[in-house]
Each structure stands twice: as structure tokens, then as C-alpha cells.
């Protein structure tokens with residue numbers, strides 16, 4: 325049984341067909357990539373899976389249960405957490421506070437507990453902080469925990485977004501262009517880090533333009549072009565697929 329299956333997804337925006345009948349499947353522990361030229365429909369596909377869009381047609385199944393059209397926060401608490409192409413950190417919060425925000429969907433103390441600082445609230449807050457520190461340690465950001473999030477260099481801000489997504493304790497991490505804006509060394513370190521996430525048991529779906537990065541990391545790749553799926557398979561096959569070379573890789577040379 326696939327862990328995640330998005331079936332026959334079509335997403336129209338007025339006259340624009342952003343995705344045209346695309347099916348994607350992921351098994352536990354896989355790293356799957358979605359690639360394609362600008363405007364191919366990659367982010368829209370992410371938005372459908374994570375509940376930001378209710379698709380025009382098709383359905384999304386997680387553990388064989390339909391989650392199509394559920395609210396983004398519900399989908400996060402079910403076990404799918406994402407990062408964004410345009411970094412979305414809280415600028416006026418510290419690094420650790422940004423990660424603690426990512427754990428909100430896992431806390432049980434209510435608003436009144438928070439207002440009255442009940443023992444339940446204090447205990448939970450301590451636990452949340454400890455866990456947040458754990459995710460910062462995993463992402464190599466612990467030394468920055470009291471820095472403001474936006475004071476970090478760009479590559480570290482991207483890692484902080486991943487730490488925040490991890491804090492939701494998902495089974496699947498969805499990373500939208502995690503290497504965007506990183507230099508060569510940062511990208512290599514990120515690839516190593518994503519490999520280590522796989523070893524920790526995460527299943528990962530990522531969108532990325534950096535071909536070397538995608539090819540070295542992914543078990544399976546889906547190639548979109550103008551909203552249609554033009555190829556799917558392991559990196560070695562995708563590299564040699566003439567339609568992919570024409571639509572995408574050819575333009576990179």
C-alpha cells in the first residue's frame with residue numbers, strides 16, 4: 325500500500341489548466357522529486373496535497389484514507405508537513421520560537437491554560453521547548469536558538485523552515501525548492517542532511533530545480549511540463565528520457 329497517493333489530480337484556475345490528470349504515489353521511506361520547467365505545476369501539486377487547494381478533479385489518499393480538501397492544519401496534524409518556496413518565517417520571533425510554532429498542532433493545553441499559566445500549560449511549554457531544541461540540534465541550528473530568525477544567513481533560514489516542519493512530527497516532509505538560493509557547499513550539505521532524514525525514517529517529497537541535487541537524492545522522479553506528467557521513474561531513466569531532455573534538461577545545458 326502506498327503511503328501517499330494523489331490520483332488523477334486536475335487543477336484549473338479559470339481557463340488555466342495548472343495540473344492535468346496527474347497521479348503520484350509514494351512508499352514509506354522514499355525520497356520522491358517533482359521537477360519541471362517554470363510554471364509546470366509543481367507548487368500547485370504541493371498545494372493540492374497539503375490542502376491549500378481543493379482540486380478540480382481527483383483525490384488525495386494518505387494511508388489509504390481520503391484527505392482531499394481537508395484544511396492545511398488538519399493535513400499537517402495527520403502527518404504531512406511542508407516548507408515553502410518563499411521562506412515563511414516569523415521575522416520578529418527567535419529561531420527556537422519559530423520551531424515551537426510548528427508544534428502547535430501537537431499541543432493539548434487550551435487558550436485558558438495559556439492565559440492563566442496553569443501547571444498543565446507550563447509543563448507543556450517546557451516540553452515543547454525541549455523538543456524544539458532537539459530539532460534545532462538535528463538541523464545544526466542550536467547555537468542560533470535565541471537569534472532572530474531573519475538574522476540567519478539564507479541557507480540556515482531554509483534549514484530552519486525544515487526544522488519547523490519536522491516539529492509537527494510528520495511522516496512525510498514536503499520541501500518546496502529546499503536548495504533555492506544556496507551556494508554549492510550549502511547545497512551539498514543540504515543533500516547530506518536530507519539523506520540523513522531518510523535514515524531517520526522520514527518520507528520526503530521535494531520540488532527542486534537543481535538537477536544534480538535531485539538526481540543524487542531521489543529514488544523516484546516525476547516530471548511535469550505544462551501541467552502534464554511527461555515522465556516518471558528512477559533518476560537514471562529520467563536523465564535519458566528524450567521528452568525530459570527536450571522539455572527541461574536540454575534547456576539547462
Ligand SMILES: Nc1ncnc2c1ncn2[C@@H]1O[C@H](COP(=O)(O)OP(=O)(O)OP(=O)(O)O)[C@@H](O)[C@H]1O
Nearest residue numbers: 337340341342360361362363364365366367368369
Ligand atoms: N492561484 C492561481 N491562480 C491562477 N493561476 C495559477 C495559480 N497558481 C498557479 N497558477 C498557474 O498555474 C501554472 C502552474 O504554476 P505553478 O506555480 O504550480 O508552477 P511551478 O512548476 O511551481 O513553477 P515554478 O518553478 O516557477 O515555481 C502557472 O501557469 C501559474 O501561472
